[in-house]
Amino acid sequence: MPTTPNYEKARKLANSLLKESEINSPPVSTRIIDIATSKGLRVQFVEMPKEVSEEVSGVFDQKSQTIYVNSEDPPKRQAFTIAHELGHFVLEHKPNEYGFLPRFANVVNSSPVEKEANYFAANLLIPKEMLDEAKKKFSIKGDDIDLYTGTLADYFGVSEEFMKYRIDGLKWQE
Amino acid sequence: MARVSKERIVKEIQDSGKNINEEEIKNFLGELYLEHQNAHIDLEERKDLVSFRRKWSNWVLFFVGWIVIVNTIIIFLLGVGILRFSSDIVIPYFIGDSVIKTIGLAFIIVHFLFSKDSMGGRNALKRSVITREKRPFLR
Numbered sequence: 001m002p003t004t005p006n007y008e009k010a011r012k013l014a015n016s017l018l019k020e021s022e023i024n025s026p027p028v029s030t031r032i033i034d035i036a037t038s039k040g041l042r043v044q045f046v047e048m049p050k051e052v053s054e055e056v057s058g059v060f061d062q063k064s065q066t067i068y069v070n071s072e073d074p075p076k077r078q079a080f081t082i083a084h085e086l087g088h089f090v091l092e093h094k095p096n097e098y099g100f101l102p103r104f105a106n107v108v109n110s111s112p113v114e115k116e117a118n119y120f121a122a123n124l125l126i127p128k129e130m131l132d133e134a135k136k137k138f139s140i141k142g143d144d145i146d147l148y149t150g151t152l153a154d155y156f157g158v159s160e161e162f163m164k165y166r167i168d169g170l171k172w173q174e
Numbered sequence: 175m176a177r178v179s180k181e182r183i184v185k186e187i188q189d190s191g192k193n194i195n196e197e198e199i200k201n202f203l204g205e206l207y208l209e210h211q212n213a214h215i216d217l218e219e220r221k222d223l224v225s226f227r228r229k230w231s232n233w234v235l236f237f238v239g240w241i242v243i244v245n246t247i248i249i250f251l252l253g254v255g256i257l258r259f260s261s262d263i264v265i266p267y268f269i270g271d272s273v274i275k276t277i278g279l280a281f282i283i284v285h286f287l288f289s290k291d292s293m294g295g296r297n298a299l300k301r302s303v304i305t306r307e308k309r310p311f312l313r
Contacts (some may be wrong), residue, residue, distance in 0.1 A: 027210045030203055045198030048184040052178050061184045068187050071198045075205045100180045138217040139224050148220075157206040172188035 005115040013090050014123035026134065028125050029079035035124070036086050039101030042066040043082055059100040059119055060085040070097075076159045087120030088113070119169075125158050125167045227287050234279055234287070245272055 005102075018028070021035050031044045046141035048056050048070045051138045058069045058081035067085040069078050081101055088098055110118070134142070134155065140148055147165060247266070251257035259265065 017282075027206060029204045030210070033199065033202075042286065044187075045195050046187050047190070047194065048193060049178075049183060052183060056183060058186075059180050059183050064184075064188075066181075071194055076209075078202055079206065095180075099305040100183055117276045120223075138221045148217070149214050151213045151220075155217060157210055169228065 003112060005076045005112040007116070007119050010087065010091060010120040011065045012108065014087075014120050015125045015127065016123060017090065018127060026126075026155060027132050027157035028130075029076065029083075029126070032079050032082045032086075032125070036067060036082055037039070039086065039090065041086065041089060043069060045069050045071040045078070051173055055102055055104075057081045057101045058085050060088055062095045065089075074159075075164075076153070076157060079125060079157055080159065080162055083121035083124050084117045087117035087124070091116055091120060107112060121164070122169065126156050126163065128170060130156075131166070131170070138152075231283075231287055234283060238276075238279060241272060241275055 013029065017035060017039075017040075021031065021038060023031055023035075036043050042065060044066055046068050048068075053070065053072060056070060057073055057077060059066060060067050067082055069081050073081065084101055091113070093116075097113045098111070098117070131152075134152065135145065138148075145152070149163050149167065150160045153160040156163065159164075184193075248257065
């Protein structure tokens with residue numbers, strides 16, 4: 001298991017997947033099933049077993065190459081789940097290195113492979129270029145972006161919390 | 175959190191044999207598209223608001239500049255004795271008029287053009303609050 005996340009690898013893989021799928025504009029989340037299918041995976045929306053339905057957002061079964069998504073989650077969360085599990089697959093994480101995706105996941109304090117998968121999902125669903133393009137298109141400047149996190153989240157088809165994580169991450173990198 | 179393994183969850187899902195996939199995919203795509211469209215409209219509205227604000231800011235600036243220039247010219251002409259008013263009320267009226275105009279413009283600038291509430295557009299702020307309340311995920 002890697003001890004530190006390889007963010008650069010995650011970013012490059014997400015970008016090349018977007019190129020392969022010829023996706024140039026948001027929302028990527030509405031194409032996320034097609035992207036997963038193009039990599040040979042199946043996506044199944046399912047009712048999770050009762051005892052874990054409140055806790056599990058998704059799980060990837062390596063044997064059947066299927067991403068199971070909790071049907072009770074909101075669509076934006078489901079899109080993140082698919083992108084995150086797809087991340088485990090394309091980043092070639094071993095099945096024993098990660099478990100199911102918990103519903104109330106902390107995107108910051110998790111294992112290196114989870115961080116990599118989260119970063120992959122962020123780059124896939126909210127590519128920096130598309131975010132910059134949207135900011136330019138809608139004349140959103142500087143710190144004003146904090147006022148539009150919710151609207152931009154809807155525009156990109158992701159949760160507001162995830163959009164905030166992405167914006168803060170990019171601010172930190174700049 | 176329940177201590178259930180990934181393998182057990184997968185097995186239970188596969189054993190249940192329920193297939194709700196098609197309907198769920200329709201809902202998934204439908205809601206995401208709808209929210210994207212609404213957000214697009216909100217962002218376009220906001221862009222128009224910014225452009226409208228910029229246009230009015232320029233007009234206000236032009237108007238303030240005009241007041242300052244006219245006042246300066248009139249004061250200069252009064253000072254050198256070229257301009258004379260027969261009535262004593264003209265100068266206080268003139269000064270009062272300038273003060274009221276300045277306060278009025280400051281009020282317009284603070285309350286309408288650059289107020290914190292209008293910076294993001296009302297819809298954008300309202301949507302942020304709604305989204306936060308409805309979707310308490312990924313905390």
